[in-house]
Amino acid sequence: MGRPPCCEKIVVKKGPWTPEEDITLVSYIQQHGPGNWRSVPKNTGLLRCSKSCRLRWTNYLRPGIKRGNFTQHEEKTIIHLQALLGNRWAAIASYLSQRTDNDIKNYWNTHLKKKLQRQNGITNEDNIDMTEMSSCNNNNNNICTNSKRIANKGQWEKKLQTDINMAKQALFQALSLDQPTSSISPDLGSPKPHHSATATYASSTDNISKLLQNWTSSSSSVPNTSSLSNNRSSSTGEGGVLDHQSLLSPNSESGSVDEKLNLMTETSIFKGVSKPIVDTEATTDDHSSLSLIEKWLFDDQGMVQCDDDQEDLIDVSLQGKNTDNNCQDVF
DNA sequence: AAAGAAAGCAACCGCTCGCTG
DNA sequence: TCAGCGAGCGGTTGCTTTCTT
Incomplete structure (x- = not known):
């Protein structure tokens, strides 16, 4: 009902x-x-x-929304978080303060998903859902960790949310520092x-x-809007x-x-x-204050050093699988 | 240049969650 | 405890724009 x-x-x-x-x-x-x-x-x-x-x-x-091109860094963040969190766009968006969940969702569906599929050589036959792919254990243990998550969803989510809240501020700093020119201008x-x-x-x-x-x-006072009525040629x-x-x-x-x-x-x-x-004060803070969550996101395997080539995306997606396992430990 | 196909995006829909009485 | 309500989230749709032939 x-x-x-x-x-x-x-x-x-x-x-x-x-x-x-x-x-x-x-x-x-x-x-x-x-x-x-x-x-x-x-x-x-x-x-x-x-x-x-x-x-x-x-x-x-809403003020403060960034539209338009996603930076490489944003892409990587999205890919990594998507592998980690699945299609929880609001949670992902909370890490990209200027992006909306809808925007991220659209970007994932129209760009990143295809990009990853292309780069992973996924054909139509094995065109499995990227969320599933990234959230499942690819080792000998065939148990999908996603299933475990679902089983423990309540606890898992609470912990995740706690971590998100605690880490958010620090992550904003780190992300902003990594992208000094891209995020606002x-x-x-x-x-x-x-x-x-x-x-x-x-x-x-x-x-x-x-x-x-x-x-x-x-x-x-509300401005006179009568002059606006013809500004939009088409919907x-x-x-x-x-x-x-x-x-x-x-x-x-x-x-x-x-x-x-x-x-x-x-x-x-x-x-x-x-x-x-984004707290502009925070972005001017100490470069060294990388949070636990950032390490968690960009842990080892050279992700931080990635440039703008496409191989990065493969790395990231693969890391997503691994990190997912790590994630079990974290939580 | 025109038509069709594909891509991209804004908005809607239905569901769940959390709060309140 | 439960029902009602508002808010938020994720999936989907449909329109517009861009690309291809």
Whole structure:
């Protein structure tokens, strides 16, 4: 007996979000903070399910989200964590503070999975699920450790969660230090995105950032959105990408994306955001403070030294198997 | 240049979990 | 203890864009 849909009784709009809706939602959250999603459609007049509002905010409008190209380091982290945790995207996303679980999930399904399969020479016949593959013992013991996990899921997860929480902060430091230029400023020195969608993501975040900044620095009145209605030529999959440039005051030109994001994250209204935002203080910390969790993630076998060649991915995936065994000991 | 195929991504759906009364 | 509710998560879908022929 499943629960009824959360918005069963009201007419809800579906499909891509419009700029107007984005603005309404952002404006509301700016005033009331994220959370209490049930009340969002009621109070804003949005014809959207509360779930949809939460998703939109969490995945696209929330400040501090990094979109676009995944770095090699992020790829490796995802691959390794996926081998370790399975398709627990939220848990994986907690290690990549600027990425959303949805983003990681999509990236895994569209890029990494195929990449690993290609590199492992997996054919269609033996195209087994990568999660299964990576979580099973490949030694003489045929017992899949995943099964054990399932059996002990409750305890295992509690311990895992504890470890995650304890290690998260330290891991952020390590990851940030390893990627000094990539995590926040995708537009600086990084290769041009290979297709427009990627660029659009970046600009989406940027634009929304500007939008928010504009609001935080001005009165809390909701801007007139009437001029927005034609900004979106088609409903896009571009993330409800606003052509926010047209929405913004001319002053919005000033300041980098980073500055804008930082400004927003410092805005009190966003301090209750569920997902952690990279602590810029932490990133400037001591290089040597690698955590246990990082060692756990990047343990031996030269992973840390990996460059950007594809062999790394094979290594990582294989390590995933081994690490999975190690993981049993850890937990 | 056009059509079809493939890839990529945003959003939805259904389920589970945790909190509260 | 249990039921109701809201929030969160992972799988899936369907639309848009890009690539190939």
